[in-house]
C-alpha cells in the first residue's frame with residue numbers, strides 16, 4: 001500500500017498551496033486562486049505517466065468507472081460483461097448506469113479471458129467492463145480480438161492497475177475509456193479520488209460534463225455555462241487533488257521499488273514446492289503492487305492460510321473468502337437486495353446470479369493468495385517473510401500428502 005506508506009513534506013506542501021488561497025473548488029474563481037489549479041495538475045501528472053490524451057480527476061474510482069461507462073454510451077438495458085473477481089464497485093457501476101452485468105470466467109491472469117467473454121456473448125451484449133486485477137493486466141491481444149470481432153464497447157476498470165501497461169500501452173487506454181482509483185489502498189492515494197482517462201475527445205467531453213451536473217466548463221462564469229447533457233456531482237475537491245498530485249509524482253519511484261521487492265520475494269518463494277504464480281500478460285508492464293501466489297488446489301490454499309494465520313504472517317489476501325472482491329460472498333447481488341428498484345430488475349436480469357456456473361474462476365481464486373508488495377521493505381524483511389511463508393506452505397503440503 002504505497003499510498004499509505006509514503007506521506008510527508010511533498011503532500012503537505014501541495015495541500016498548503018490550496019489552504020493559502022482557500023479556493024477548494026476546482027473550477028472558476030480565477031482571480032482569487034492565485035494560479036493554483038491542483039485538479040488540473042493532478043490530471044496532467046496522470047496523463048504524463050500513462051500517455052493518455054485526456055485525464056479527468058473525480059471524487060472516486062467508483063464514480064470514475066460509472067462515468068466511463070456512461071460517457072462510452074452504455075446505459076439502460078445494455079448487457080455488459082464483467083468479472084466475478086473484482087472490487088465490487090465495477091458491478092455496482094454497471095447496475096447504476098442502468099445496465100445489466102453478465103458474469104464471465106477469468107483465467108490465470110486474474111482477469112476476464114477472451115474465451116470466458118466469448119461464452120457469454122448474446123445479441124444484446126453491448127460492451128465489456130474489463131478489470132485489470134491486483135496490479136497486473138488482462139491478455140489484451142486476445143481480448144481486443146473479441147472486442148473488434150463483435151464490435152463491442154470496451155471500458156476498463158483499472159482501479160488497481162494505475163501505471164501498469166501491456167506491450168507499451170497503459171491500462172485504461174485500450175477501449176473507449178478507463179478509470180483509476182486513488183482511494184487509501186491503491187498505489188497512490190488522494191485520500192479519496194479517481195481519474196478517468198481516454199484518447200477520445202467526445203468521450204472526454206461527455207465525462208467532463210457528466211461528472212459536474214452537465215456543465216460545459218467554457219468561460220469564467222459558472223452560472224452562465226451551457227449544459228450539453230444531464231449530469232451529476234462526481235467532482236474532486238482541490239484538497240484531495242493536491243494529495244493525489246503529490247502522490248502521483250512518487251509513482252515512478254514506487255513502481256521501481258515494488259518491482260525490485262517483488263522480484264526478490266518471487267525468487268525466494270519459487271524454490272518452495274507447491275508454489276507457482278499468476279500469469280502476467282506482460283511482465284514488463286507490471287506495477288508490482290501484488291505478488292499473486294498459486295497453491296496446487298483450494299484445499300491446500302486453505303491450509304496455507306490457516307498456517308499463516310497461526311504463525312502471525314500478515315499482509316496477504318485470500319480473496320476466496322473476502323467479502324468485497326469475490327462473487328461467492330456477494331449475497332446482496334445473488335438476492336438482488338436493493339434500496340430501490342434498478343432498471344435491471346424491471347427489465348429482467350440476464351443471468352441467475354445465485355446459480356452461476358464459473359468453475360474456472362472458482363478454481364483460480366480458490367488457489368490464489370496475494371501479498372501486497374511494500375515499496376519500503378528492506379531485503380531482510382522480504383527474506384523473513386519468504387521464510388515464514390515457505391515454512392507454512394511446506395507444512396500445508398505435507399498434510400496434503402498424508403491425506
Ligand SMILES: *Cc1c(COP(=O)(O)O)cnc(C)c1O
Nearest residue numbers: 060061062087089159160181183
Ligand atoms: C478500488 C477499486 C475501485 C473503487 O475505487 P474507489 O476509489 O474506492 O471508489 C473500483 N474498481 C477496482 C478494480 C478497484 O480496485
